[in-house]
Amino acid sequence: MDPRELPATWPFRLQARRLRAGPHDWWVAELGSPDAPAVLMLHGLGASGHSFRRTAPGLAQHFRLIIPDLPGQGCTRCGAVDRLSLNRIAEDLWMLCESLGAAPRAILGHSAGAAIALQMALLRPVPRVVGLNAAVGAFEGPAGLLFPVLARGLAALPFVPRTVSTLMGSEARVRDLLDGTGSKVDDETVALYVRLVRDPDHVAGALGMMARWNLDPLLARLPGLSSDVVLIAARDDRTVPPRVSHAVATRLVRGRVIDVEGGHIVHEERADGLAGLLLEALQFSSDSPKIN
Template identity: 25%
Template sequence: MSSSAYRTHHRYAEIAGRQIFYREAGSPEAPAIVLLHGTPASSHMYRNLIPALADHYHVIAPDYPGFGQSDRPTVDEFDYTFDALADHVDALLDHVGLTRYALYVQDYGAPVGWRLALRHPERVAAVVTQNGNAYVEGFVGDAMEPLFAYGRDRSQANADVLRGLISPEGLKWQYTHGVSDPTVVDPDSWTTAHAAVADTEDAIAIQLELFADYITNVELYPRVHEYFRTSRVPVLAVWGRNDEIFGPAGALAFTGDLPSAEVNLLDGGHFLLESQLDAVVTLMRPFLATHLR
């Protein structure tokens, strides 16, 4: 493969009448891996992982509607739910022509990815979960309670707590907390995240809708666990063990339904790739070589 194949291409596809942005690299003839981003983030969080995988894999990393470079319809124009995010990613993968792939999921990428797997279990060859939760054991203390509280009562007081999470200070905390040496985390990571999800009142309103919908992900967990048990999908968990949003118990919980799941707790936080990219790639390469052919 020529070195040009490793370049990341920045593309748009019209999905359900909206422009959905995605990053693509590697040969379309190679095995495919789909990188599903979290929040506060976009596919920008995979800017360094994509070229690290593109020598052997066809890599696709979309931005969900309302995130990053994708169209951002207002909450009056679009129903922001995790089902809707999954609908658009599902249609994008059909547009690209992917019928078999590995998933890399982080944060919001997990509930999007679990929905894809439940719809098309035959398509998912393997899963890499990086602080991508599927178990209530993964919730650290009361970290998720503000989301659930807002889902129960969309009061201004409950909304203000969530606004703090995606304020500039809250974004910096999410990217640097749990990192032994925060100086290795590029400040552009959280300033880009701010532009991707929280730079206008319309953008914040989108995030609040998804915060309120998060309970649907927890309600989906029993079906996800059954999928794990019946499919025996290969899972590699690479987890920032100092994450105070989704803690290491969430990584270890995968082994209850998937005894062969590979669990690795690394020194890092919620956005592990910002500080431990090389370690993650080192773990991914043999896993993908075994399970994604």
């Protein structure tokens, strides 16, 4: 999306700017005091930084929040499609942090953003990682074989993004997609996603990321991760079942799970964006008792 065409009411429109770092032209919002501990916030596949619009106000009182749109999604222009793999996105996000003069004390990621957060923590030390409905489980059965092939095929066809935008960009279709995640959201939330889905460049970026998505190297290295990790799992999530977070936590040296009510985008269901719970998670101590 072109940020110049965003309405003034678009979340973080006034706090965001363009920044060239590494291969990408990032669209990144910053909230909170520049002297506060930095927290990098990463949205999930097919979303944008807007998804933290209800979460950020409560956290910005305590942290310097850095909220980028991921490469090719939202308003961030992807500079090289071969940089859309999990590891390379993590590398490029570290370049973004360097350009901002930030060394995140914590990385908060939703869904695929949580997998990227864990990958970043494997590349450089990060004291805390918080994953919200973390998409860190491999696809099971035939889907594990068919999904990557299908995604690569779709991403290679230049007409697909525009076709998807046309077919799926109605309010009714988008509402059905969001309802299918187990979340019950308001009209404002639906309207924001309608704008994203109607943008072929955004769809192309999401498909490009899907086509290169491979969790196997990350999952193999998780037992060696030294970061404190808090995984928040919503009980009604139909996209990433809670058992995924519980299974991953058993592979982590310092992993915890907190179960909550809600669906996949529970932080967009809640009026406070789960800010209170996330604030506790971001201040997580390794000496705290295990939460199940």
